[in-house]
Amino acid sequence: MEKRATIYDIAREAGVSTATVTRVLAGHPSVKTATREKVQRVIDAHAYTPSASARDLERGQTKTIAIVMPAVINPYFTRVYNAAYREAEACGYYAWLFQIEEHKPIPRELVDELIRRRMDGVIFAGGIWSTQRTGLPEALERLRHYMPVVTICPPAVDLDCICIHSDLVACSRLPVRHLHALGHRRIAFIGGSMRLNDPSKRGENFLEELRALDLPDDPAYHVDAGFDAESGERAVLRMLSGLDRRRWPTGIIAFNDQMALGAIKQLKQMGLSLPSDMAIIGCDNQFFCPYTDPPLTTVDLHPEEMTQSAVRELLLARDNQAGAFSLMREASLIVRESCGAKLGYRKLG
Amino acid sequence: MEKRATIYDIAREAGVSTATVTRVLAGHPSVKTATREKVQRVIDAHAYTPSASARDLERGQTKTIAIVMPAVINPYFTRVYNAAYREAEACGYYAWLFQIEEHKPIPRELVDELIRRRMDGVIFAGGIWSTQRTGLPEALERLRHYMPVVTICPPAVDLDCICIHSDLVACSRLPVRHLHALGHRRIAFIGGSMRLNDPSKRGENFLEELRALDLPDDPAYHVDAGFDAESGERAVLRMLSGLDRRRWPTGIIAFNDQMALGAIKQLKQMGLSLPSDMAIIGCDNQFFCPYTDPPLTTVDLHPEEMTQSAVRELLLARDNQAGAFSLMREASLIVRESCGAKLGYRKLG
DNA sequence: CTTAAAAATGTTATCGGTAACATTATTTTC
DNA sequence: GAAAATAATGTTACCGATAACATTTTTAAG
Secondary structure (H helix, E strand, O other): OOOOOOHHHHHHHHOOOHHHHHHHHHOOOOOOHHHHHHHHHHHHHHOOOOOHHHHHHHHOOOOEEEEEEEOOOOHHHHHHHHHHHHHHHHOOOEEEEEEEOOOOOOOHHHHHHHHHOOOOEEEEEOOOOOHHHHOHHHHHHHHOOOOOEEEEOOOOOOOOOEEEEEOHHHHHHHHHHHHHHOOOOOEEEEOOOHHHOOOOOHHHHHHHHHHHOOOOOOHHHEEOOOOOHHHHHHHHHHHHHOOOHHHOOOEEEEOOHHHHHHHHHHHHHOOOOOOOOOEEEOOOOOOOHHHOOOOOEEEEOOHHHHHHHHHHHHHHHHHHOOOOOEEEEOOEEEOOOOOOOOOOEOOOO | OOOOOOHHHHHHHHOOOHHHHHHHHHOOOOOOHHHHHHHHHHHHHHOOOOOHHHHHHHHOOOOEEEEEEEOOOOHHHHHHHHHHHHHHHHOOOEEEEEEEOOOOOOOHHHHHHHHHOOOOOEEEEOOOOOHHHHOHHHHHHHHOOOOOEEEEOOOOOOOOOEEEEEOHHHHHHHHHHHHHHOOOOOEEEEOOOHHHOOOOOHHHHHHHHHHHOOOOOOHHHEEOOOOOHHHHHHHHHHHHHOOOHHHOOOEEEEOOHHHHHHHHHHHHHOOOOOOOOOEEEOOOOOOOHHHOOOOOEEEEOOHHHHHHHHHHHHHHHHHHOOOOOEEEEOOEEEOOOOOOOOOOEOOOO
16 A cells, blocks of 8 residues: 655645644635645645544544444344434534444443544443343443443433433333224233343333233233344244133234234234234334335334434533433334224324 | 543553553563563553554554445345444454445545545445446545455446455346246336446346346336335336236336335235235345245345455455455345245255 | 734644664573 | 573654644734
């Protein structure tokens, strides 16, 4: 690779000092037009681009924020990442994604790397971590000395940082009430169960909603599973095959849309027709929801808006030194046809 | 934020020189055990992490490669990104994703940023760019002076760099032959048409396959569209509504799985039953393919493997100074049920 | 035409590491 | 026990920018 021109080369060739070159680069006003043009010509001639390492070293900042998330294979995280990238860009920053494994501790090495690379801030996202097992609090404790941190995840125990999250109570209430309003009485939940120490408490919230409506909270109506489509299949199979047909639920709420996808397949395979024999609701409003058969009713957590707030608050926190606080984003039910209703967009309190 | 400890602080406190600290950091053998331990204690006490900016500046490399791609909203690119991240990590590098807009020119500002940030290499990915309009050749010309470049995209005109691509002829041949073998004679193609100056030539290849098999290459059998599910819907509607029912194709090949998703919905909406009334084939083997109804037969381009090669070749190119060459990855047909066949996995020559 | 004020430019310490080279301490060898 | 070899550590120039401060040039004021 070629030897790069440095600011000294440019200064020498333009017959000025490096300070003047810096001024031209920064668009500083106190440079004579003639000088500016002369320097600019040399810059252009060499296609000179100043070294970010050198600048960062001197300035003590990198104009870069880190996003730490589980694999972007999951479309939800794809949306988070995209929103972060765009918002950062709009604020004159770059976003850098660091992937972690969903259910493993955050590697110490990664935390070090974020500090080494002098990130101007970090966003941790991940709705389904168990904060205990991932060691988020410890990572946070270390990072907070060096950079502001914002999390996009359930407001779990004593995370001493800015926390953006969605209304996870509504996230359970909306679908339960929707099904209830449509006449369903036996409602089940698949995935991300309470037994997994799920900080989002989706399972617990689900149960509470059932109780609030005097519906049966039969333990057979919620089963553990992974978070992908195949888990959805398995969960449905496991639940229904263990249950006398007369006790089958009439509606199923899935932890996310992928699981709903799998559930739909399994239900059809068992000979049920949807939505008449079984209603189903997903979560996340993924791109494929309008294209399932029947189109999937789901909950939208508005990850883009949450992420946008996260980036803004992060950048604000750099200056303000603001303490910990949390911000909640409401959830919306997106009604399609998988519950038999065809009402367009609608919110339930 | 806190003042960070520097290598000088550590050296002073440990009563050694900075060189010794550097040696301890690098695990250099010629440090007495006692000294090493003493220094390490101070390092640990301060949780000292050396500045990457300073190191990069001195070393002239960043241990970072850039991936430049259209939005990762598209699951295909998600897979590319993931594979790149993993492979880079396995090689001791970090991967940094930079997003661009699919059909707009690569911003000059982005190219500059890659140079400024002293990336150790760049991978451009994107199957569907028109290289002319994106200005890839120009970007490449500028970048190649500073870092090795690898593209994962159709081997378009005179890209003077390492180019990894999939067998795009097979990508058209496989589905056409599959349908032909199942008895289909009127076969249509939706999306990414030749009129768009598509460097992947999927449309052209499709036509050639038809001709090779003496099948009708009626222009009504291929329609332009975008690349998402909605485009698939529209494309099918447009094609079929413009065609006398007796001339309808019996099989449709979609540019990608999302389009196939839309096509399926539209076909069902028109009252057709799949696969008996219409066969359909997608491309990319996305996660949702097994979950469409019927499960979608598709082509797998093996993006993960391609990307892995891309990263390896890129890192190799740093040392070897190797010239331009290209590497092709074969495509596989993944047979499910959307064409009426249920054969499991199978390849067609 | 001075002189003060303002504008333009230059000088240089600094950011935090690395590593070549120099120096000092410790062994080894005879 | 002195010289030579080796091990351990220190000194310092350098990487390529930035910006505070100093200096020179130009303009304005009297």
